[in-house]
Amino acid sequence: MEGDDKFKLAPHPKLPKGKKLMLIILDGWGEQIPDEFNAIHRAQTPIMDYLKTTAPEKWRLLKAHGAAVGLPTEEDMGNSEVGHNALGAGRIFKQGASLVDTSLESGAIYEGDGFKYVKQALPNGTLHLIGLLSDGGVHSRMDQLQMLLKGSAKQGFKRIRVHVLTDGRDVADGSSLKFVQMLEDTLGELRQDGCDAQIASGGGRMRVIMDRYENDWNVVKNGWDAQVLGEAPHRFTSCLEALKKLKEDDPGLNDQYYPPFVIVDESGKPVGPILDGDAVVTFNFRADRMVMLAKALDHEDFDKFDRVRYPKIYYAGMLLYDAELNLPTHYLVSPPQISETSGEYLVHNGIKSWVCSETVKFGHVTFVWNGNRSGQFSDTLEKYVQIPSDQGISFDKNPEMKAIAIAEKAAEAFRSGEWDQVRVNIANGDMVGHTGNLEATIVGCTATDKAIKIMLDTVEEVGGVFMITADHGNAEDMVKRNPKTGAPIKDKQGNYQILTSHTCAPVPIAIGGPGLPKGVQFRQDLPNAGLANVASTFINLHGFEAPADYEPTLIEIVD
Ligand SMILES: O=C(O)[C@@H](CO)OP(=O)(O)O
Numbered sequence: 001m002e003g004d005d006k007f008k009l010a011p012h013p014k015l016p017k018g019k020k021l022m023l024i025i026l027d028g029w030g031e032q033i034p035d036e037f038n039a040i041h042r043a044q045t046p047i048m049d050y051l052k053t054t055a056p057e058k059w060r061l062l063k064a065h066g067a068a069v070g071l072p073t074e075e076d077m078g079n080s081e082v083g084h085n086a087l088g089a090g091r092i093f094k095q096g097a098s099l100v101d102t103s104l105e106s107g108a109i110y111e112g113d114g115f116k117y118v119k120q121a122l123p124n125g126t127l128h129l130i131g132l133l134s135d136g137g138v139h140s141r142m143d144q145l146q147m148l149l150k151g152s153a154k155q156g157f158k159r160i161r162v163h164v165l166t167d168g169r170d171v172a173d174g175s176s177l178k179f180v181q182m183l184e185d186t187l188g189e190l191r192q193d194g195c196d197a198q199i200a201s202g203g204g205r206m207r208v209i210m211d212r213y214e215n216d217w218n219v220v221k222n223g224w225d226a227q228v229l230g231e232a233p234h235r236f237t238s239c240l241e242a243l244k245k246l247k248e249d250d251p252g253l254n255d256q257y258y259p260p261f262v263i264v265d266e267s268g269k270p271v272g273p274i275l276d277g278d279a280v281v282t283f284n285f286r287a288d289r290m291v292m293l294a295k296a297l298d299h300e301d302f303d304k305f306d307r308v309r310y311p312k313i314y315y316a317g318m319l320l321y322d323a324e325l326n327l328p329t330h331y332l333v334s335p336p337q338i339s340e341t342s343g344e345y346l347v348h349n350g351i352k353s354w355v356c357s358e359t360v361k362f363g364h365v366t367f368v369w370n371g372n373r374s375g376q377f378s379d380t381l382e383k384y385v386q387i388p389s390d391q392g393i394s395f396d397k398n399p400e401m402k403a404i405a406i407a408e409k410a411a412e413a414f415r416s417g418e419w420d421q422v423r424v425n426i427a428n429g430d431m432v433g434h435t436g437n438l439e440a441t442i443v444g445c446t447a448t449d450k451a452i453k454i455m456l457d458t459v460e461e462v463g464g465v466f467m468i469t470a471d472h473g474n475a476e477d478m479v480k481r482n483p484k485t486g487a488p489i490k491d492k493q494g495n496y497q498i499l500t501s502h503t504c505a506p507v508p509i510a511i512g513g514p515g516l517p518k519g520v521q522f523r524q525d526l527p528n529a530g531l532a533n534v535a536s537t538f539i540n541l542h543g544f545e546a547p548a549d550y551e552p553t554l555i556e557i558v559d
Pocket residue numbers: 028078079080081138139169170289430
């Protein structure tokens with residue numbers, strides 16, 4: 001591995017090699033006004049508070065949303081995928097959301113091989129569109145779906161079926177009604193133009209299809225049964241009716257957790273199972289929660305659940321979801337090409353990394369960190385350790401999650417002296433924050449700080465260096481606010497409207513530890529720095545100059 005010239009880094013003129021670095025990524029941990037809806041502020045976080053208040057030259061904020069992470073607008077909140085891409089790659093790449101926008105606006109999407117393949121279902125095949133119905137911009141966007149629907153009808157599809165996944169995670173709970181109505185309006189327009197366009201099935205994203213990292217294949221099976229086979233525990237004649245009835249029966253039900261349902265005609269027949277000769281497009285641009293379905297749709301050999309029927313279809317993803325696996329084989333838009341990431345540089349310069357998270361974030365701190373590349377760059381210089389996440393519960397039921405277990409393993413790896421970089425992702429702020437349960441999120445953030453203490457105690461003991469940052473905001477704001485005044489918003493019943501989503505808040509970064517060379521501090525001349533500036537910074541702390549095309553380092557050395 002060592003010796004590949006392209007990846008050889010120059011020694012840093014001032015910073016020594018051989019430092020041991022503990023690199024901690026807090027998932028969903030932003031900086032916001034410290035009010036009662038700020039779960040981080042409400043939590044016991046003595047370590048994070050200490051870092052902020054005692055060493056201001058080693059603590060600062062970073063941009064983690066919008067253009068700083070390659071998203072189309074400054075209104076776009078950050079997310080794990082774009083955040084970890086920027087952290088690991090040290091550069092800003094236009095992300096899936098932007099690339100799909102451009103391709104739809106120019107019409108290039110219909111000229112590409114992917115859509116040409118899908119069109120092979122013409123003249124008789126139905127086009128099925130499967131994805132998240134939301135304007136969150138994290139996995140998909142409503143306006144993109146509407147454009148794709150209209151464009152597909154123009155391209156000749158006379159029969160279209162949409163299989164909706166309701167959100168309530170990137171957008172407010174209850175908003176699925178609004179999005180379904182918008183979709184119905186668009187489908188109505190298509191019908192007026194002679195295209196038989198309808199919603200065929202539905203369900204909440206966390207129960208239907210959008211599992212990730214093979215945490216629970218049943219979630220995908222629920223979707224398969226409804227979308228492909230036309231079978232589900234609930235049957236309704238319209239999607240709006242489904243959403244209303246199911247919530248009436250279970251008033252606590254969140255949009256994320258709607259059970260699978262199919263839409264049937266007056267005779268009780270499902271209106272849109274997926275059949276031989278049909279075309280299917282999964283319209284999410286983000287990969288992680290589409291990979292499992294893509295495997296079920298694309299792979300002739302598949303044994304994760306009994307598909308019962310495997311239709312011969314023309315399937316394309318909105319994007320290529322996994323470049324290593326070439327999954328799916330056909331796709332409408334090419335994903336960002338992210339290469340020469342920090343992990344690859346580290347192994348070529350002999351830096352040994354030990355990386356860990358629990359299942360729900362494991363892919364982020366490995367695969368996504370490495371520019372959406374599976375596997376390790378080196379079997380000897382890297383070790384990736386996954387701690388199984390709790391299964392089958394929403395994370396407010398056990399808000400401590402695996403934070404302490406990850407910290408203890410990381411401490412052990414650090415103490416062994418075998419690794420130059422020990423990198424972890426602590427998931428609580430994000431995963432518990434998404435449940436919208438403020439009290440549980442407070443508990444999750446307290447657990448996060450305890451985990452940080454375990455890791456920093458080890459850094460202290462061994463004489464190492466630490467860097468703590470986050471990938472985007474979430475837990476620091478748990479209420480919907482008036483965009484102009486910032487005042488919390490109440491609903492008609494007078495209850496505060498819960499915010500389950502990520503935010504546009506900046507995230508903290510702190511450095512320190514007994515091994516941090518004297519005089520190292522944050523530069524003052526990069527007020528707009530973001531997550532993409534982090535990689536150069538830790539490469540410096542390992543004793544190397546950062547690659548020339550990386551965003552500039554955050555640190556300077558004062559005498
Ligand atoms: O859960 C997810 O899929 C997203 C929110 O939609 O969160 P994150 O980017 O933190 O993975």
